[in-house]
Amino acid sequence: MPNSDINVENIDPLIHEPSRLMIMAQLYIVQSADFLFLLRQTQMTPGNLSAHLRKLEDAGYVEITKEFIERKPHTALALTKKGRSAFKQYRRDIKQIADNLPE
Amino acid sequence: MAKEPNLKEIERRAYMSYHQDGLLDIFAGLFVLGYGLGIYMDIVWEFGFGTIIPAILIATVLPIWIAAKRKITMPRIGFVNFGIRGASKITAIFIGLMVVGLGFFFVFTLAASQSGLRQWLDIIFQNGTLIVGFGSLAVCTLFGYSMGLKRLYAYGLLAMIALVIGHFTGIFFAYILVALGTTVTIAGFALLIGFIRKYPLQGGKAIAE
Numbered sequence: 001m002p003n004s005d006i007n008v009e010n011i012d013p014l015i016h017e018p019s020r021l022m023i024m025a026q027l028y029i030v031q032s033a034d035f036l037f038l039l040r041q042t043q044m045t046p047g048n049l050s051a052h053l054r055k056l057e058d059a060g061y062v063e064i065t066k067e068f069i070e071r072k073p074h075t076a077l078a079l080t081k082k083g084r085s086a087f088k089q090y091r092r093d094i095k096q097i098a099d100n101l102p103e
Numbered sequence: 104m105a106k107e108p109n110l111k112e113i114e115r116r117a118y119m120s121y122h123q124d125g126l127l128d129i130f131a132g133l134f135v136l137g138y139g140l141g142i143y144m145d146i147v148w149e150f151g152f153g154t155i156i157p158a159i160l161i162a163t164v165l166p167i168w169i170a171a172k173r174k175i176t177m178p179r180i181g182f183v184n185f186g187i188r189g190a191s192k193i194t195a196i197f198i199g200l201m202v203v204g205l206g207f208f209f210v211f212t213l214a215a216s217q218s219g220l221r222q223w224l225d226i227i228f229q230n231g232t233l234i235v236g237f238g239s240l241a242v243c244t245l246f247g248y249s250m251g252l253k254r255l256y257a258y259g260l261l262a263m264i265a266l267v268i269g270h271f272t273g274i275f276f277a278y279i280l281v282a283l284g285t286t287v288t289i290a291g292f293a294l295l296i297g298f299i300r301k302y303p304l305q306g307g308k309a310i311a312e
Contacts (some may be wrong), residue, residue, distance in 0.1 A: 025110060025113050026113060028110065029110055029113055029114040029117060029185075030117065030183050030184060030185055030186060031184040031185065031186030032183070032184045033181065033182065033290065034179070034181045034182045034183070034186070036156060036178075036180065036181030036182070037181025037183045039181070039182070040120065040180045040181055040302070041113075041117055041120070043118070047140060065246075074182070074216040076182075
């Protein structure tokens with residue numbers, strides 16, 4: 001019989017996916033980072049990372065800015081306000097579920 | 104079910120990856136080496152350059168360090184802006200060290216003008232190498248802890264051991280600094296070679312997205 005306090009439906013499925021969770025966590029701890037930095041930190045392939053970033057961008061969680069630094073193209077990535085609060089909420093939900101599990 | 108991500112660990116790893124390149128070690132080593140050579144050539148203490156030389160060295164080394172980060176580190180592991188949180192730790196340490204430094208300067212100036220306190224000043228100068236040794240350990244430990252760089256503990260310990268030995272054996276202070284600076288610089292170059300091998304430059308377009 002599931003515990004009534006455990007409400008798994010509240011968990012944001014977009015963030016819960018391990019690769020996207022990793023991306024969100026990486027962006028949560030910084031102000032902004034570029035594509036290469038995320039690639040190195042997450043150990044994903046460029047195609048995989050691009051696909052996940054697109055999903056997060058479509059959800060309004062990640063802001064992707066293309067700019068030129070010293071005449072070279074540069075992709076800056078940052079969590080939006082919505083993304084930051086969604087991640088905070090996700091952490092609270094996960095913690096609540098973990099706390100309500102029996103020993 | 105996925106666990107809550109360990110943000111502290113992710114932050115530590117992200118921060119550390121930025122200092123795996125050995126540039127910090129190279130420039131810190133060159134700074135100590137330059138200071139040691141300055142003492143050896145008698146240009147540090149003469150003309151009251153004790154405080155000016157470090158400032159000149161920092162002003163020379165810092166822009167080169169930033170340029171090297173841009174040319175070597177960023178094309179390999181990318182660019183990240185750690186924001187206020189990342190910078191605040193280091194800034195707090197720098198401010199703390201400056202306050203301590205100014206405190207010492209004030210105490211020294213006061214002690215020099217008070218005949219009763221002169222004997223304390225003499226004791227400090229007589230044990231200068233020892234004090235610098237333990238001070239180096241404290242500073243390296245502080246930076247090592249706040250930056251998550253364990254090798255700084257080793258540098259601090261090495262400096263302390265070398266300076267304590269130097270104090271008791273009477274080895275010229277400049278020789279110890281030159282030896283320490285050379286060791287740290289070599290260690291930095293070894294790290295840099297490892298870093299370049301680990302993170303080779305990749306065909307720009309695929310990676311730049």
